[in-house]
Amino acid sequence: MALGADRGSVVAMVLRGAFAQVGIGLALGIPAAIGAGHLIASQLFGVRPWDPLLLSGATLVLGLAALTAAAIPARRATRVDPMVALRYE
Numbered sequence: 001m002a003l004g005a006d007r008g009s010v011v012a013m014v015l016r017g018a019f020a021q022v023g024i025g026l027a028l029g030i031p032a033a034i035g036a037g038h039l040i041a042s043q044l045f046g047v048r049p050w051d052p053l054l055l056s057g058a059t060l061v062l063g064l065a066a067l068t069a070a071a072i073p074a075r076r077a078t079r080v081d082p083m084v085a086l087r088y089e
Helices: 007-043 052-078 082-087
Strands: none
16 A cells, blocks of 8 residues: 555455465365265265265355455455554554
């Protein structure tokens, strides 16, 4: 904000950083969940290895939780007055 950034670009920067981490977590977690499902299915009778509806629902819930968790700091970052923030540094 001190160098002329508008509120939209500050929010986009904060959300981009948060969702980069969420993307990495989902890229590692989804195959791990499918592998764990196969392991559990081999141990228990009548359990399917993976359910696409359940897996996509969990991904959606985690994405919404990440959006909520990232939106709060992004909104606070847009309210920072650069002169006040630099005064406390």
